[in-house]
């Protein structure tokens with residue numbers, strides 16, 4: 001890798017903010033590639049670029065040592081056409097711009113949602129991917145936002161094709177549901193739910209992963225040549241929702257009624273490859289969630 005900064009698209013977003021922190025922690029200079037530099041959580045050099053503007057992306061990547069392609073439209077945010085525009089076409093522009101700027105190394109933030117959900121057995125990196133069939137053709141697809149999942153799956157497929165064509169060294173990371181400080185969605189939603197006087201909570205187990213653990217793995221990929229040309233799942237061990245909510249309540253001394261609803265299923269991902277190649281080691285969920293909840297503004301939990 002050359003000495004230039006790591007260019008991080010979507011650095012103003014939730015995971016992007018942790019990617020910035022992890023790169024700085026590793027002693028790497030950073031450039032946030034964003035639409036709104038004022039939304040960055042800390043003062044780092046920034047370049048303004050929308051994923052719709054390939055020329056602006058190319059300028060933003062000039063002199064960078066690597067690109068972390070993180071910007072995307074997250075789940076439940078719009079019609080399929082918008083997902084395809086941002087998460088497929090926008091990602092294609094990002095990779096072409098990286099090549100045009102002379103940057104070879106690209107780490108793509110993909111998602112576990114590119115795989116068909118399995119409610120028994122573990123998914124590994126070779127497990128079946130979401131296809132173009134409509135969700136009702138495969139009921140497991142109904143467990144995620146299918147438009148988002150499809151756009152991320154098509155985006156990742158395009159990224160692999162372009163990497164081959166343009167001579168890029170690509171690594172794709174597929175995180176599970178991400179929680180942590182500065183999360184505007186999942187973390188506050190869970191904490192609000194844990195704070196309700198009466199909570200119905202399924203025992204269904206979900207493989208949440210802390211944003212800082214994902215970000216450290218992404219930065220580790222930059223310095224590990226063995227990660228090139230490979231995809232890695234990044235997820236925590238499945239945690240029953242009922243246990244997580246009970247833990248968050250107890251952490252704040254909260255009272256009330258928590259009623260577990262038996263649903264003895266677990267969504268599980270095999271992360272041995274990420275552990276071996278990237279040193280991925282998810283923190284204990286009991287600590288990670290309490291620390292993340294403590295960063296939320298205002299009282300979220302009873303007590």
Ligand SMILES: NC(=O)c1ccc[n+]([C@@H]2O[C@H](COP(=O)([O-])OP(=O)(O)OC[C@H]3O[C@@H](n4cnc5c(N)ncnc54)[C@H](OP(=O)(O)O)[C@@H]3O)[C@@H](O)[C@H]2O)c1
Nearest residue numbers: 010012013014015035050051070071072111175176177178
């Ligand atoms: N959160 C999760 O649970 C999760 C799980 C697996 C994978 N991921 C992946 O992680 C990545 C980051 O997601 P996140 O949760 O951090 O979402 P987020 O907070 O919504 O951040 C998304 C970032 O992308 C930027 N962006 C969106 N559309 C753009 C466009 N047209 N041009 C330029 N920038 C654009 C946003 O910029 P603005 O700030 O200007 O809107 C924002 O900085 C995504 O690739 C997502 O698929 C997330």
